[in-house]
Amino acid sequence: MGDTVVVVGAGLAGIQVSHQLADLGLKVHLVEKEATVGGLSAHLGKVFPTDDCALCLDACEELFSGHHRRCQYRSLLGNQKKLNLHTLTEIKSIKQDGGRFSVSLKTTPRYVMLDRCVVCLECINVCDVEVPDEMNLGRVMRKAIYRSIPQGVPLAPVIDMNSCTKCTKCVDVCKVGAIDLEQRSKTRTIKADAVVLATGVEERSPSILPGYAYGLCKDVLTQRELARLLDSTGATNGKVLTASGKQVESVTMILCAGSRDLNAIDYCSQACCTYSLKHAIMLREQGVGVTICYMDLRVPLHSHSFLERARESDVTFVRGKPDHVIVHEGSPVTIVEDTEALKRLEIESDLVVLASPLVPHAAEKEVFNSFLGDYGFAARHDAPKGIYACGTATGPTDIPASVAEANAVALEVYMALKGGA
Amino acid sequence: MNIDSLNTSRFLRNDFKPRLARCELIAVTPTSISSDLEFRNWILKQPEGETLLRCYQCGRCTSACPIAEIDHSFNPRLFLEKVILADESLAENQLIWTCLTCEQCEVRCPEHVKIPQILILAKVRGLVSGNTPETALDRARSILSQGRTIQVSEPMLKTRDKMGLPSLGNPPVKQLAKALKELGLAEKLENIKSIYGGDGDE
Amino acid sequence: MSKAIEYTYFPGCMIPFRLPHFELTMREVLSRLNIELVADEGHSCCPEPTTFTGVDFEAWLTVGARNIAVSESTGRDTMALCSGCFHTLAMVGHTLQSDSKTRERINKRLKRIGMEATGEVTVKNILHVLHEDVGLDKIRKSIVQPLKDISIAAHYGCHLVRPIEATHMDDAEDPMWMEDLIEVTGAKPVDYPDKMACCGAPISPSDEPKSFVLAADKLRKIRDAGADAIVLVCPTCYTQMEMQQKKAIEHLGPEFSLPVLYLGEMMALAMGMSDLVVNNARRYHRVKLQPLLEKMGVGK
């Protein structure tokens, strides 16, 4: 048996499983379609249950042998001997070939060479092109050569060729010659003995969901977007402002906005109750009033402190699923029945935040279709096909469960390739 | 399995306070849930009645309802809860006739409960007690006797003629009566006294 | 000209005997599009879906099924101009098709009068016929007097559209077929909030004041969106929003009125049959049509 594993997706689970496999002596190719690793968690800033960085990803043995537990951004994934990180890379196809897999990859250019860039960021300074920064809800501008979040790994910037004018100012300023505007896409095929899908989830866009005025009113956001506002590296320095720049005084959160709903996504996304509570607490710390409309609060016990803290900090809970959000004098008004008071409420607030369901990444569906099951999620171990999956690729869940699943799959892969009768 | 040997604080914390404090109890003496659940079971047997089972009381219907918006006592979610608990007092409640049958609730219901249909079924149950507007009774009588909801007048037939519109004939009333005989609707309509009094518009 | 396409016409009660100008204009419009409505097949009241259902649902299903059986025996697709009739036929048909228990039960009753209903007949409303069967292109060719410079808001009414699995309309939340037709006539379709909100008519027997609150709200939203007129297809909505408009908006404050056109009227105007509309304007319209017609440049 060989020992090469391709891990698809460098979110939390993908990184975790890759570290474990590399620790166990297997050769790992970690493939990520974005320019930086971290997946959805990297957008979320502080994460539960520990209320620390999403970037804290220690999985390797170095924990006990060095001074550092590994921060994602310090671990320099790409530099581990047994672990090859391919960013900006998509899987074009996975073919089964005897007992092995032939995985073809396509890498789109970063235009910045990772092995040359010293991350001095001069190139970003000289760039004249400014476009709205999608990572920050388009509320601030970024350059054509940019880093989407300060903590993003790899640290080197990336060029957005759609807005680049090829003025070559960045090329000229880079004394180490790390920028190549003529870089081309590369394809390569890797022979692998196992494939692990860790393709993760994304928030389903609420614009396809009628009623909640998402897209109509700029002050109706998703929880991920709120996280970007709350993040101190975001557009507003962590201050929560409306689209018109006013300090937010009240926020209404709508849980299950499209989850547990046969018209949209019929399953429960598991993690949204807790991260909504986390955001509610962060908002309360800024003195913002918070109302949460829920049906059932589904908080795992290890995150129960969030519920307690939210209650202590006077978050208002309304049991009821809002039907719609109307825009009154520019502000969103949530219409909901408080089912415990038998009252139909019209809650005015500066922001409405939707806990959108977590769904598999749309892009991956085609290539992996034959490995996916209900709703586009994969089975953790699909034995006849020899494909493994972990993290939210197997269904929405929170970080602790993702990590546990990644470790479990690492062991399964190891046993299949190396040991175990 | 000894409760005193518990060393787990989960069971000693009162995280979840009963929320009843938010609203006043409407009834002083508790209302019984009938042990045969007859009303509920009847509804479940009717066409689309079974969709009632899916209801998890999220309240989206109430917040979607245009009537609930102008009349806070009209609460589709609460009506469903009554049906779930087989509370037949709902069938005698005049409010159910305030339903527009606009189906806005049904369109938004996350569990595809046929809410207007269930209210229609409740109305049907209310007929015996007279919870039917006079207009509705009149229309029903008219359908049975003439096959139409409205009287056809001579001048109107002339107008149609003048407009060059074709004759539409007369509905076969006897056939209708024969098909409907076993339902006993005609007899019922004779005896029903609407609690609404007077007659509606039209 | 090739042979006209025939539909079995389900007349109902309201349109033929209260609002015959609906039938008149639409028959003319359809005949220009080479469609003929065949009447007098032995239908009864559909029966109407808003109150009779709540009196005796089984009776409603039975009478409805008889009408379906009549339609099935004609061998043609059935078309109902009235939204209420369409709703009943579509719903009953859908129930007969999808619920075998109900189908058997109902057919036992029909057997006594020598009939049987399968629910397989295709029941259409006027939008199915115009938008889907005839097609916008063909209609566009028949427009001789485009309705320039006016904005028209479409009011669909609940029973035409919902439930979508029985009505087979384009969308339960945001249907667009009527807007497409407005556009074809040359007018500008106006979008307005709560387009699918109910006119309030169904509860006028039990609670007239509330029904007027809804109608008034709807009219206000349409006016605020800048529409010159409303176009609709449902006779009950027409009664509520046109015939009763004055009563409905009494408590709304500043005096206003909003002309309401039946879809057939709008199309007749665009197809150059303004006489048809103008002749009946006084009799069947309580809101003055004159200013609107003038704006369109017809019917001096």
Add this chain to the structure above:
Amino acid sequence: MKKLFLCTCNGTLNKLLDFTKIGKEVKALYDVVEVVDNLCLEEGLTKLEKGLSEDDRLAIGACSSQIIGVPMKQRIKNDLVTFVPLREQVGWVHVEEKESATNKAIVLLSDASVQLDHMESPTEFTESVVDRVLVMGGGIAGLKAASDLHRLGVEVTLLEPSGQNNERYLQTSVFMSDTDTLINELQAIQKTLKKVERFEGTFGEVTGQTGSYDVTLNGVNGNEKIREYGAIIVASGNQQYLPRSAKKMRHGKSERVVTLDSLMSRLKKKRAKESSTILVAVDFDAPMFSVEGSHLLRSTRNLATRGYTIIVVHSDIRTEDENLYREARDSGVIFIRGKVTRIRENEKGLTCRIENTLESMEREVIADLVAIPQMVGPVNETALLADKLGVDCDNNGFIRTRYSKMKPVQTSRRGIFVAGGAKMPMSLSDAMASAQNAVLEAFKVVRSPLTRSGWIPVIDDEQCDVCKACLEACPNDALRLMDDRIVHVPAHCEFCGICVSACPTRAIEFQSHRKESWFARFEAVATTHRRLEGKKPFSFVFACSECANASIDQAGFAGKQYGTGSYVIQFPCAGMVSPIEILKGLVVGAEHVIVAHCPPGGCHHQTGDHLSELVVSFTRDMLREIGQDPERVQATYMIAAMPEKMQKEVPVRG
């Protein structure tokens, strides 16, 4: 020789810092000072490699992100190296103040020079490990762990409570999944378990360390077994409890009030005639685990499908499978959100009064039976077992893991792992995954000898009065009492230095970070600062090398500017900071001393965040007592996701 390499970062740092001045100022401190443009690239690394001999002491003034990681580790063999993050912690955060920033760089480089003088080579250890694992199995997770380890070729002992058999396994796991799946899994595992050594009995005691634990097991028939194990997996499983509300529901008083599970097994055999209406009363006040919720839904669904009228009175429905909830409703289960307030028994049955929150009214129902869903908790013996093993429990009585986000199975003690329900109630698939996690970790412990390298605490036996404060403080059980002496167990040490701050007599000193080293460094900072900046006030940030330091680096990346008079001194862990260092900091003239640690509960060494808060509060009390301003000393947490922390916490603007 003492050498300093400075990097200009592609010629960009010299726009922010005056390298000529730096070179001039630090020339006296180092034998060699060299400025390189791209230290992190191949050409820079080669230059570095060529310029060094193995016994050189080396200071690097460069960035923190590109250089500290693997490239440096792979290329330099020198032991005595220190880094000054001139880019992220100086240049990038003081862009407006070139002169002061340059001075700050000089101060930090002087500090680095003093640090190098006190630096010792790290101590290295190699210890053999025993290739055998003990699994304490209470249920399916234990079986799975034993089975997988066996398949990996690791010798396993499966310790089971007496009377354990398939029937019992099923019984204790009933809440995890539907019965058929459970039976299938169990049968599959049992197959591979045939050759595994199984021992019926209880756990006795344990001594030793990770890689070689000496364990005593007590057999049911009085036999005793003493064995050495490399790692231990605790899978003691769950037990079901009656909720507190059971008494009020007349459980034990009325025969018609039973637990849901006993009712299920009773009705499995025959249909009870008298039981057409069953009220299921969930304890409204206790939060439900989703496994409990799923079990409730499965059970009630099955009952309703068989024709019983089921009324479930509940609070929030928690389940990981929404379709279960749907199925339960579809099968006719009536859910009432609220609480059962009273149950009276009479000849008709049980008259139950329910507060229905969603109707705002009380309902009464006559039930033939009342069923009480049991709650799932750790088995009774867990606390005792945890005590014997020396691992911590959480306040629910489950075995606590080190770091709930990323460390799913590590207990507070190295080499001991927890699997399955002993950590928290789990569904079948989660329990299996949890067992696999434990196997993975145990396997990594036993598969190869343990080698470690780092600066360790050195205990001065003469100074030590064996007060055992350090034993208490060490979060990792790396200090033990042997023959009236405190000894160091390197296999468990994480090199955090918490023991140092705990020792009242300062009998413990940390290699390279001895008291004198800190003193000399603080003084170097103070004098250099005064020489360059005159009377401008300055402050110290004692930052742990984990989250706090990461946060300070991130301030650089995020461009969060702060004052130049702030000197970051890196500690292995904030828990190592004692009042002595803080006071010394004040004595040399710092206006403020800020101790920056990991977020609450997030210390990488388990307790440093908490300890440093205690130390700071103690020091503040002391200052208050002697009439000094306690505000001069602060403790705070910093994490990389909050790069603005440094900006907020540094009060002195240069």
